Amino acid sequence: MSTTVLRIVASYGHQFLGLPLDKRTDTDATAYIQLVTRGKKQGYAVGDWVNVTLTSDNQGAIESINTRENHFYRSEFNKQKNLAANIDQVAIVCATEPAFSEELLGRALICAEVAEIDVLIILNKIDVLDKLDAARETLSLYPKLGYPLIEVAAKNTESLKAELIPRLAGKTTLLMGQSGMGKSSLINALIPDVQLKTREISSVLNSGKHTTTFTRLFDCSFDGEAAQIIDSPGFEQFGMAQFSHSQVQHAMPEFVPHLGKCRFNNCAHIREPQCAILEAIEAGTITENRYHFYLRLVEQLNYYDNARY
Ligand SMILES: Nc1nc2c(ncn2[C@@H]2O[C@H](COP(=O)(O)OP(=O)(O)O)[C@@H](O)[C@H]2O)c(=O)[nH]1
Ligand SMILES: [Mg+2]
Ligand SMILES: [Zn+2]
Structure with a gap:
């Protein structure tokens, strides 16, 4: 058995296929290595580079994952x-x-x-x-x-x-x-x-x-x-249950210049006085539409937070 580095090029449910760096010819079906994961370990994604123990010519087990640039x-x-x-x-x-x-x-x-x-x-x-x-x-x-x-x-x-x-x-x-x-x-x-x-x-x-x-x-x-x-498969949902309120706020580019400028540190930007976000809506730099989108996200995050405990 030997160890090699492969890139995951396909995933279907819990199945993954890998290709070595020097065999990027994806027209040759025999080049694919079928990958199994050890135990219940998951979280691999297409695009990941993984260290694999080859168990046969076209099969291997994922041992570890190389540092990602992003995912x-x-x-x-x-x-x-x-x-x-x-x-x-x-x-x-x-x-x-x-x-x-x-x-x-x-x-x-x-x-x-x-x-x-x-x-x-x-x-x-x-x-x-x-x-x-x-x-x-x-x-x-x-x-x-x-x-x-x-x-x-x-x-x-x-x-x-x-x-x-x-x-x-x-x-x-x-x-x-x-x-x-x-x-x-x-x-x-x-x-x-x-x-x-x-x-x-x-x-x-x-x-x-x-x-x-x-x-x-x-x-x-x-x-x-x-x-x-x-x-990727067509998506019909896009959960963000584990994101924090702060992550969501910082992920809205038009919110960013106003964050940290409200009167209250813990401002929820809903009806607090001197809220920089509400002022930006008044001034027209944040649209009502995006603000309501934000409120729907927050409502959902709160729901998940309550459901978890
Ligand atoms: N008029 C027009 N129809 C398109 C265009 N691109 C795709 N379609 C049609 O839209 C429908 C859905 O396309 P499809 O590629 O299967 O969408 P997918 O579900 O996103 O993969 C098909 O009937 C396509 O022929 C386009 O540029 N113009
Ligand atoms: Mg399609
Ligand atoms: Zn505020």
């Missing part, structure tokens, strides 16, 4: 759900139609801020003209908060070349979106042979019927520049 996670009631590790950015796909959830977008942005990972917001399906203005209106706030926003149509290759590909080249990007936003269409347009690669990986994971429910890392190259795209 992007949701935080459900009693555990963290890792989506990816060691990434350069999170790209969140929204669409003109069906309408996307601004609540989920807001939550994903909070998770990215807490993890200190850059964000890219993608508005897809801009060819659906009668819904375009409404989507643009909703999203117009976010570039003001510092989040880059690009507009594309998955079926318009020119828009991908002009807007999206330059943002992906040279980077590792976690691509996320609610189902129906066009994430698969984007992946299909960006990654040649994606169907073949997906079939191969599902056969190795022995889950052929669940081809879109696993997270996986694709190695690709745009104009000769290497890039990695991590495809």
